[in-house]
Amino acid sequence: MILAGLILLSxxxxxxxxxxxxxxxxxxxxxxxxVLVLVLATLGGAYLYAVVGLALAALWVWLLPLDGRPRLSFWPAALLAVLVVALVAFLPARVMTGLFAGRWLATPFGSIGFDLLVLGLGVFAVLLETGNVIVRAALLGERAEIPADIAPEHEGQGAGASAGAVAGLVAVPPSAVDPGVPTASEPTPPVPAADQGFRGGRLIGPLERVIVLLLTLFAAYPLLAAMLAAKGIVRFPEISRDGVNGGRAEYFLVGSLVSWVVALGGALLLWWAARAGF
Structure with a gap:
């Protein structure tokens, strides 16, 4: 199990x-x-597992770049999930060595072993920015339409510049000019910049996943259901103004569902490992 934890942590x-x-x-x-991952693994007598985790992390970064499309669409995330579940489910508990051999660590969730602690750290690390990377890969893989008001800024600026350039090249026919009206061009009032709004998705996503994980582990299912429902209620006015193609609703649903699956999957993984006695 510590191998799964070190992979997720890396x-x-x-x-x-x-x-x-x-x-x-x-x-x-x-x-x-x-170095920190190697030191942590060495304390638990699993430094070779740390090397494997770091190598897979390098492969992950190459397959899912932050700038540009994923190289294998959503498949790296799916393969990572299958690998981690298989390691937790089928690898037997190892004979503890190192500094924490035979010791149980006191936590708010009770006494746990070192391997389970490393797995918990790995799950928490994945819920942060990796969750956003997975959601982005899912949206790009399914070609979910990104709403215009949250599209990259350079796209909107490019469209506006192109429109202005085309308008400046359109010639006015002589018959359309009124001799009694001065033809001097009047200054055009400045167009107010579009309100980009508050873009807190990169912060809301990790917070939401951490809350879902904690509420699930503490079996606070009514609070979990209320939080998920509240998100839909808050976003309903925005979604209800969606266009005929349903791009905004699709973007919201795909992103939210994938984010929740990441958090619930992490909670299930920790519950499974704890019940297995690691």
């Missing part, structure tokens, strides 16, 4: 670092994170 840290760091800072952050 992938989660890699996605967080490449989202918020650039250039030399990114490489320094990756080196520090790699």
């Amino acid at each position: 992938v989660g840290l890699a996605d967080v670092l490449r989202r918020f760091l650039r250039g030399r800072a990114l490489w320094i952050g990756i080196a520090v994170a790699g």
